[in-house]
Amino acid sequence: MSRGDLGIVEKGKNDLQTEADRSAQKCIIVSLSQQYPNLTIIGEEGNSNSEVPSDWVVTDCDQGVLAMQCPEEYVNVGLKDITVWVDPLDGTSEYAQGLLDHVTVLVGLAIKGKAVGGVIHQPYYNWLTDADKLGRTIWGLKGLGVGGFTPRAPPEGQLIITTTRSHSSPLVQEALDALKPDTVLRVGGAGHKVLLLLEGKAHAYVFASKGCKKWDTCAPEAVLAASGGKLTDIHGNLYTYEETVAHPNNQGVLATAAGIDHTSIINKIPQRIREALA
Ligand SMILES: Nc1ncnc2c1ncn2[C@@H]1O[C@H](COP(=O)(O)O)[C@@H](OP(=O)(O)O)[C@H]1O
Ligand SMILES: [Mg+2]
Ligand SMILES: [Mg+2]
Numbered sequence: 001m002s003r004g005d006l007g008i009v010e011k012g013k014n015d016l017q018t019e020a021d022r023s024a025q026k027c028i029i030v031s032l033s034q035q036y037p038n039l040t041i042i043g044e045e046g047n048s049n050s051e052v053p054s055d056w057v058v059t060d061c062d063q064g065v066l067a068m069q070c071p072e073e074y075v076n077v078g079l080k081d082i083t084v085w086v087d088p089l090d091g092t093s094e095y096a097q098g099l100l101d102h103v104t105v106l107v108g109l110a111i112k113g114k115a116v117g118g119v120i121h122q123p124y125y126n127w128l129t130d131a132d133k134l135g136r137t138i139w140g141l142k143g144l145g146v147g148g149f150t151p152r153a154p155p156e157g158q159l160i161i162t163t164t165r166s167h168s169s170p171l172v173q174e175a176l177d178a179l180k181p182d183t184v185l186r187v188g189g190a191g192h193k194v195l196l197l198l199e200g201k202a203h204a205y206v207f208a209s210k211g212c213k214k215w216d217t218c219a220p221e222a223v224l225a226a227s228g229g230k231l232t233d234i235h236g237n238l239y240t241y242e243e244t245v246a247h248p249n250n251q252g253v254l255a256t257a258a259g260i261d262h263t264s265i266i267n268k269i270p271q272r273i274r275e276a277l278a
């Protein structure tokens with residue numbers, strides 16, 4: 001970004017990759033593989049086993065998290081049961097347009113195919129308002145809770161929905177219309193949209209379209225679930241995250257904040273849309 005050249009590569013229609021996506025993925029994958037050899041890690045930007053500068057490699061752990069009690073159900077988990085899903089830069093389209101606070105870095109942890117843990121790092125949080133306090137890191141583990149900030153409930157008596165800013169379609173709009181929201185917040189990134197749910201700024205994240213992939217939803221699903229919320233496909237089914245699963249989330253995304261009736265929102269999705277995303 002500061003070099004003035006993002007190094008953009010077009011991967012497909014409305015699907016960019018920048019040098020920041022490539023570099024962040026190398027940093028994360030090399031760091032995790034050095035600390036946990038043989039860990040299965042799947043990143044959005046393909047294989048990244050290349051050399052990286054040594055000061056990119058993270059060799060320490062968060063002592064505050066390590067000091068916590070590991071939930072009983074995870075004590076005997078083996079490395080082979082774990083798949084880590086890395087989205088090194090979520091919200092690339094917005095990043096390329098300079099909407100930096102839409103960007104997050106997502107690291108999701110699945111055990112036997114279930115999304116149970118995740119980190120949502122927002123590197124440019126506060127960049128326009130308080131640059132001295134730039135960035136924040138939110139993590140969640142089902143059974144333990146959420147760290148890095150305190151979730152808040154969305155306002156009662158209204159429906160605020162967040163959805164895509166850069167990947168809309170007639171079907172996406174039709175689903176929103178059917179839900180009759182008071183407000184629609186169109187922002188970039190799956191991570192950013194789930195942060196809006198955690199912050200109490202939206203009640204639901206609705207994306208009635210293909211396009212999101214497993215690395216977009218693994219960490220957000222786990223962090224949201226750790227806070228009492230829920231992320232599923234448009235039919236209300238959980239995605240699975242085992243190593244062999246297909247990457248696209250072809251049945252769309254529907255997520256709700258803690259305390260919001262997920263099923264009642266699912267039930268308002270018109271049959272025509274369900275069939276289109278069957
Ligand atoms: N039609 C589409 N084609 C490609 N990627 C899509 C897509 N719809 C959603 N995505 C991906 O899903 C994530 C969230 O999308 P959105 O911001 O539109 O809600 C983004 O991740 P990345 O920015 O990590 O690629 C975006 O690229
Ligand atoms: Mg991408
Ligand atoms: Mg993404």
Ligand SMILES: [Mg+2]
Binds near residue numbers: 088089
């Ligand atoms: Mg990405």
